[in-house]
Amino acid sequence: MGRLVTTDGLTDIQQEILKTVRDFVDKEILPVATELEHKDEYPQAIVDGLKELGLFGLTIPEEYGGLGESLLTYALVVEEIARGWMSVSGVINTHFIVAYMLMHHGTEEQKQKYLPRMATGEVRGAFSMSEPSLGSDVSAVATKATKQDDGSYSITGQKMWLTNGGSSNLVAVLTKTDEGADSVYKNMTTFLIEKEPGFGETAQGITVPGKIDKMGYKGIDTTEMILEKHQISADQILGGEPGKGFYQMMDGVEVGRVNVGARAVGIANRAFELGIAYAQQRETFGKPIAQHQAILFRLAEMGTKVETAHAMVVRAARKKDAGERNDVEAGMAKMVASEYCNEVVEASFRIHGGYGYSKEYEIERLYREAAFMLIGEGTSDIQKMIIGRSLLKDYKLR
Numbered sequence: 001m002g003r004l005v006t007t008d009g010l011t012d013i014q015q016e017i018l019k020t021v022r023d024f025v026d027k028e029i030l031p032v033a034t035e036l037e038h039k040d041e042y043p044q045a046i047v048d049g050l051k052e053l054g055l056f057g058l059t060i061p062e063e064y065g066g067l068g069e070s071l072l073t074y075a076l077v078v079e080e081i082a083r084g085w086m087s088v089s090g091v092i093n094t095h096f097i098v099a100y101m102l103m104h105h106g107t108e109e110q111k112q113k114y115l116p117r118m119a120t121g122e123v124r125g126a127f128s129m130s131e132p133s134l135g136s137d138v139s140a141v142a143t144k145a146t147k148q149d150d151g152s153y154s155i156t157g158q159k160m161w162l163t164n165g166g167s168s169n170l171v172a173v174l175t176k177t178d179e180g181a182d183s184v185y186k187n188m189t190t191f192l193i194e195k196e197p198g199f200g201e202t203a204q205g206i207t208v209p210g211k212i213d214k215m216g217y218k219g220i221d222t223t224e225m226i227l228e229k230h231q232i233s234a235d236q237i238l239g240g241e242p243g244k245g246f247y248q249m250m251d252g253v254e255v256g257r258v259n260v261g262a263r264a265v266g267i268a269n270r271a272f273e274l275g276i277a278y279a280q281q282r283e284t285f286g287k288p289i290a291q292h293q294a295i296l297f298r299l300a301e302m303g304t305k306v307e308t309a310h311a312m313v314v315r316a317a318r319k320k321d322a323g324e325r326n327d328v329e330a331g332m333a334k335m336v337a338s339e340y341c342n343e344v345v346e347a348s349f350r351i352h353g354g355y356g357y358s359k360e361y362e363i364e365r366l367y368r369e370a371a372f373m374l375i376g377e378g379t380s381d382i383q384k385m386i387i388g389r390s391l392l393k394d395y396k397l398r
Ligand SMILES: Cc1cc2nc3c(=O)[nH]c(=O)nc-3n(C[C@H](O)[C@H](O)[C@H](O)COP(=O)(O)OP(=O)(O)OC[C@H]3O[C@@H](n4cnc5c(N)ncnc54)[C@H](O)[C@@H]3O)c2cc1C
Pocket: 094, 127, 128, 129, 130, 133, 134, 135, 136, 137, 160, 161, 162, 163, 164, 214, 217, 222, 372, 375, 376, 377, 378, 379, 380, 381, 382, 385
């Protein structure tokens, strides 16, 4: 391990967890990642290993059977995993967001019902806001939950881009409900929908068609979900009360943004490692290319970007762990980390010359994975809206 992506002030337990995960990544993920990715094969053995390490319960409180670790620990674990293979971090991320939403917004019954089984990985979470006609504009959600005479709900609509949509058995789904509120944001409700893992009709009124064929982020399943009069009890409303879904989801994506920032750091760190190694092996004009100043400077810029992004992710995670809102810090970290990730990966790709374009070299995979960092949990445009609006409030002229 080099000097980049280290973190001051970690506890012995955090250091121990990170070392265990790093060893797992080096031994179990890196040697097989590119092959599995090219085959678009679900990394079942790796997922089983994550379960054994207790990573599905990393942030779930000990009283519910988890390890009770912080968002910072989670983010650092994600950096390590994404350094090995970003898709693997995707397997735990939607699970982590749903567990977070349950921990912070669920009723005690809901926590008891799901968290212990989420900690073991028996229950696997996915979350669903996006629809075919919306992603950034969450307020436009059209999937409708209609209250029935007996107090239960019937949900109809189409959801899009569910990460782990096939492998999960618990999906937090954002719907529109009629609460009679004057604000669209207060007429939205999150339901905890149970279904079987797999594809086809996986619960009454729920169909998960096959996997969406993606440019990268392979291995992991990303799906649509069609709801046709899905009948669900009011007990499955997250927190027990309708009308709070938008705010619950936004709280969830705040931690999700730290996670995508962390994934971007992991990918960028790996691209840097590959680039600096290659630059010392490849010779042109009688010397290793690292000794050409253009390459040396490129490496310096890459290392600086990795380090900056890591520092911003750590700061955003620590702010949330301190119980504060981190919308600005998470937005900044996500934006900087994802943009830098793409720049670092491209720089490493250039260092690899023609070989970077060959599927035999890992950088080809990273190149495709980095692009998703620009989209997931909100694009840079959306982060700029969040950051800019918040700064305007803070710096309002009196
Ligand atoms: C592989 C993958 C996995 C995903 N997993 C999930 C998941 O698990 N759950 C889930 O709910 N969603 C998921 N998503 C959806 C993802 O969150 C959205 O794709 C993302 O938020 C962007 O939304 P969109 O695709 O609808 O783009 P749009 O919102 O249509 O945006 C299109 C373009 O317009 C820009 N734009 C939009 N509005 C503005 C504005 N006001 N000002 C300036 N520019 C703007 C955007 O930045 C973008 O460049 C996933 C997406 C992918 C690709």
